[in-house]
Amino acid sequence: MSFPWANHYQPKHPFMQWLDSRLPLPRLVYNSVGAGYPVPRNINYWWNFGVLSGLALLIQIVTGIVLAMHFGANTLVAFDSVEHIMRDVNYGWLLRYAHANGASFFFIVVYIHIFRGLYYGSYKAPRELVWMLGVVILLLMMATGFMGYVLPWGQMSFWGATVITNLFSAIPVVGDKIVTLLLGGFAVDNATLNRFFSLHYLLPFVIAGVVILKIWSLHIPGSNNPTGIDVKGPADTLPFHPYFTTKDLFGAGVYLILFSVFVFFLPNYLGHPDNYIPANPISTPAHIVPEWYFWPFYAILRAFTVDFILPAKLWGVLAMFAAILLLFFLPWLDGSNVKSNRFKPVSKQLFWVLMLDLFILGLCGGKPAEEPWVRISQIASMYYFAHFLIILPIVSRIERPLPLPNSIAEAVLGKSEPAPATAAAQPAE
Incomplete structure (x- = not known):
């Protein structure tokens, strides 16, 4: 959707003018998450969870890259390499706990983000593609989370992989072939661990690519809002920066406090104790x-x-x-x-x-x-x-x-108060 009242990027500094004419990256940022992107003025804190999802993904990618430098994707050393990270790598315990709990917090914010979309109808036209790309991200997250759960090579990792991959054998004709392809053989073993490690490392970057597509598709119709009413004019919107960046920073602060509580004080609360037992193919856990x-x-x-x-x-x-x-x-x-x-x-x-x-x-x-x-x-x-x-x-x-209210401004300010126009932002330097 084009917003004719939106602030347009007008660089004043000679270097920024030169850069904008050759690589309009500052213009892209300004129009995507800056004052050049008008947002419905009645958006509440439930809309913070989209940004929090991006923050959670960033934490997972950064911690995952460093952990991959020390992890041994081999059944003989995988479990011990995790213990090596915890005990011998500088701040390895922090990286491992942040990554493990970060997966849970990633799903928490994404689930809340989905439930908000269900409640406020964010899946309805003209935002169908935004919603569908979100479902694709959920599927990719589930695949990534499952494969990551296997990597520590504990009891629950091994038997969880065994149970879940064997489910595909129920598919007629091609089921057994799919299982063999997933496992790299006829049982969960070294080839399985290598496959899952490679895909677990790759998929977060695929998720990041789909997130960019989702943001791109969102900026065409614009954001939904709690009333579900379409934007009708400048009185219905405010610039994303500084009004909503401030709100998102507050939400990120609250998120990081809760996240830190789990990382530092409850690091194993969301995990399973059996995963601290090395994988044993001849000893099945009581409850998988x-x-x-x-x-x-x-x-x-x-x-x-x-x-x-x-x-x-x-x-x-x-x-x-x-x-x-x-x-x-x-x-x-x-x-x-x-x-x-x-x-x-x-x-x-x-x-x-x-x-x-x-x-x-x-x-x-x-x-x-x-x-x-x-x-x-x-x-x-x-x-x-x-x-x-x-x-x-x-x-x-x-x-x-x-x-329904006649407009977003009426829903926020009431019928008796005049709706002020959107505050104009200063031109970019």
């Missing part, structure tokens, strides 16, 4: 679980226990992937003309029911595959798919929303 951020999908995977036309194992694999892939179709499943759940009372209640359902799925995914957890996960899985495939399409088309 993935990392906590996979638990809802793991519960869906285990919810299928009866063969019906297809094997239960295949149904579980299909359902696990479908639970994520159906998010691609959310812009068309939701038939409402109103974006934000602020003005849709029934949809707002259903959103919180969905959040409760996901919490229950996560709880079941972390429990042993026994009753009553299997039965609860079956009921919660049924509701998850019913919400997106039945309830949402019907309710979104029959619900009568509340009256």
